[in-house]
Amino acid sequence: DSGVTQTPKHLITATGQRVTLRCSPRSGDLSVYWYQQSLDQGLQFLIHYYNGEERAKGNILERFSAQQFPDLHSELNLSSLELGDSALYFCASSVAAGGYNEQFFGPGTRLTVL
Amino acid sequence: DAKTTQPNSMESNEEEPVHLPCNHSTISGTDYIHWYRQLPSQGPEYVIHGLTSNVNNRMASLAIAEDRKSSTLILHRATLRDAAVYYCILRSTSTSTGANSKLTFGKGITLSVRP
Numbered sequence: 001d002s003g004v005t006q007t008p009k010h011l012i013t014a015t016g017q018r019v020t021l022r023c024s025p026r027s028g029d030l031s032v033y034w035y036q037q038s039l040d041q042g043l044q045f046l047i048h049y050y051n052g053e054e055r056a057k058g059n060i061l062e063r064f065s066a067q068q069f070p071d072l073h074s075e076l077n078l079s080s081l082e083l084g085d086s087a088l089y090f091c092a093s094s095v096a097a098g099g100y101n102e103q104f105f106g107p108g109t110r111l112t113v114l
Numbered sequence: 115d116a117k118t119t120q121p122n123s124m125e126s127n128e129e130e131p132v133h134l135p136c137n138h139s140t141i142s143g144t145d146y147i148h149w150y151r152q153l154p155s156q157g158p159e160y161v162i163h164g165l166t167s168n169v170n171n172r173m174a175s176l177a178i179a180e181d182r183k184s185s186t187l188i189l190h191r192a193t194l195r196d197a198a199v200y201y202c203i204l205r206s207t208s209t210s211t212g213a214n215s216k217l218t219f220g221k222g223i224t225l226s227v228r229p
Contacts, residue, residue, distance in 0.1 A: 055215075
């Protein structure tokens with residue numbers, strides 16, 4: 001158990017809909033990262049928040065947005081869903097924002113768009 | 115980001131050592147070498163990281179070439195639970211930019227362990 005929790009575990013929805021994925025980092029971790037894992041693209045970095053502020057963006061679509069709240073939990077919002085958005089979405093946390101800090105991953109949310 | 119190259123797959127026998135290679139010929143002086151693994155149906159997990167010297171922890175050892183252009187993750191006694199995809203990742207030591215702290219995953223090497 002990494003100490004990072006993600007809800008829900010599974011999500012099935014229809015095209016055009018909007019969903020929210022939630023992540024609670026390990027106690028004391030200020031950084032939250034979101035990654036998407038699909039069969040064709042592998043594991044891809046989406047976005048990084050540190051202590052409530054956005055620090056870096058990766059391959060995140062404009063239909064997707066995220067935020068980190070004062071209690072440090074984070075939400076990833078996916079809207080106007082398409083079939084291709086079906087994937088595993090992982091959240092990871094680390095103590096700080098530096099490139100040497102270990103990231104702890106949650107169990108993921110499996111999103112299926114029908 | 116500097117790139118890493120790994121074989122697609124490797125096989126090992128249970129209780130034997132496994133050496134997983136990684137080439138990173140364009141590594142810069144500020145890049146740490148990190149290894150993560152992803153067990154089936156789980157999120158990635160940290161294995162080990164190093165900069166210049168060889169490193170040991172309870173999970174594995176990391177041997178880094180003198181020129182730092184390659185490294186090897188060593189599992190001393192493979193178990194069935196070690197069957198996973200292993201990712202070799204370079205990360206900058208810079209703390210100033212959030213973009214440097216993301217993990218850039220390649221395809222990794224799929225390790226199979228035979229009983």
